[in-house]
Amino acid sequence: MPKYIIFIGPPGCGKGTQATLLRDKLGYDHVSTGAVLRAEIEAGTPLGKQAKDIIEKGGFIEDSLIEDMLVSYLAQKSDRPGFILDGFPRTLVQGKWFESYLNHSAGQLEKVIYFFVPEEILTKRLSGRFTCAQCGASYNHYYKKPKVDNVCDACGHTSFSKRKDDDMAHVGERIRLYNERTGPLLPFYEETGVLVKVDAMRRVEDIFTDVYHSLNS
Ligand SMILES: [Zn+2]
DSSP: OOEEEEEEOOTTSOHHHHHHHHHHHHOOEEEEHHHHHHHHHHHTOHHHHHHHHHHHTTOOOOHHHHHHHHHHHHHHTTTSSEEEEESOOOSHHHHHHHHHHHHHHTOEEEEEEEEEOOHHHHHHHHHTEEEETTTOOEEETTTBOOSBTTBOTTTOOOOEEOOGGGSHHHHHHHHHHHHHHHTTHHHHHHHTTOEEEEETTSOHHHHHHHHHHHHTO
8 A cells, every 4th residue: 555745845945855865764755746747758658748748838737737647657656665745735626636546546645744934934045045156056145155255165166046036026926826825735634634744944854853753653
């Protein structure tokens, strides 16, 4: 019986890092929507071809295609003991779809981990981040500046880049959209008793300790 752990959290909450740690600890597969998309496209499956076509035309990939690709991806990895879903479901509609998928496939939802970060901190994490244009080392204007101003600690390079959607206006909009879309999933999972809220403002190791222990409680 395949087991599933769902990670929910806003952009910048650090859940990708936690998913990698948990994957290594449990031997589960780390499933992000991006990874599923890439795997299907690389494998050249009919669904992957369909998705590639949409992306090349600059179109929008609908929920139903994401869901079909997820089913295909999970079937290919059926030898894994379990899966960590990182960023899926992200809406209540997807959550309900996944619930019926679990029922049909006799899958077991172990826990849903919600990585909580106050909005104000999240804004700083996202709007403050920048990377070295040479080596890609990451920094944050509020939390992790280079030791010498404007000089990369790792390679000494002096120019940096910033993601376009990390400016204040875009960050505010991303957080608002996230709350609107994903927020309704929290009461949905709370009702069935699988939701665990983890304070994601601490050290990576401390957060991981909580995540890991919550699975056995
Ligand atoms: Zn650098």
